[in-house]
Amino acid sequence: MARVIALADLAATEALGARIAGQLRAGDVVALTGGLGAGKTTLARAIIRALGHTGEVPSPSFAIIEIYDGLRVPLIHADFYRLARAEEAEELGLDDYRAGGAMIAEWPDHAGGFAHEAGCLSIALETDAELDGNGRKAIVEAGADWLGRWECL
Ligand SMILES: Nc1ncnc2c1ncn2[C@@H]1O[C@H](COP(=O)(O)OP(=O)(O)O)[C@@H](O)[C@H]1O
Ligand SMILES: [Mg+2]
Numbered sequence: 001m002a003r004v005i006a007l008a009d010l011a012a013t014e015a016l017g018a019r020i021a022g023q024l025r026a027g028d029v030v031a032l033t034g035g036l037g038a039g040k041t042t043l044a045r046a047i048i049r050a051l052g053h054t055g056e057v058p059s060p061s062f063a064i065i066e067i068y069d070g071l072r073v074p075l076i077h078a079d080f081y082r083l084a085r086a087e088e089a090e091e092l093g094l095d096d097y098r099a100g101g102a103m104i105a106e107w108p109d110h111a112g113g114f115a116h117e118a119g120c121l122s123i124a125l126e127t128d129a130e131l132d133g134n135g136r137k138a139i140v141e142a143g144a145d146w147l148g149r150w151e152c153l
Pocket of ligand 1: 007008009010011012013034035036037038039040041042043106133134135136
């Protein structure tokens with residue numbers, strides 16, 4: 001089952017990020033798909049800031065994984081775009097990075113995908129032709145662990 005959430009502007013994306021942060025717990029994956037400029041990193045930043053991070057939130061497009069400790073939920077923010085093969089995610093120690101915390105993943109399919117995990121919240125971001133250039137549409141699907149939580153998003 002999928003839900004579509006209209007994001008009329010940047011403020012709406014940030015508000016969605018805050019709602020996701022409010023529901024997030026260890027073991028979750030927030031898998032963000034959508035083309036370049038769809039708003040994946042923008043939504044990730046909103047989640048990370050709503051969890052209490054006050055500093056910079058660099059895009060992980062170069063480092064692949066950025067680590068955020070000391071938040072309500074320990075978190076990694078990953079961007080798998082540069083992976084040539086899904087196996088490289090394991091080779092760089094992804095399981096260890098994920099242990100005990102949550103993950104926000106951009107380009108999750110480049111790491112083999114996470115939608116089979118009960119803790120996966122999949123969000124596809126699309127530009128919305130019916131809105132102006134700042135309009136987006138979030139198509140949300142959730143694993144079993146999100147039952148009772150994703151309804152609140
Ligand atoms: N409603 C919106 N949601 C997210 N980003 C938006 C929105 N409206 C405009 N933008 C802009 O679109 C760009 C999205 O870039 P970014 O988040 O880096 O995309 P991605 O990580 O998907 O490549 C940013 O410049 C952001 O300010
Ligand atoms: Mg990005």
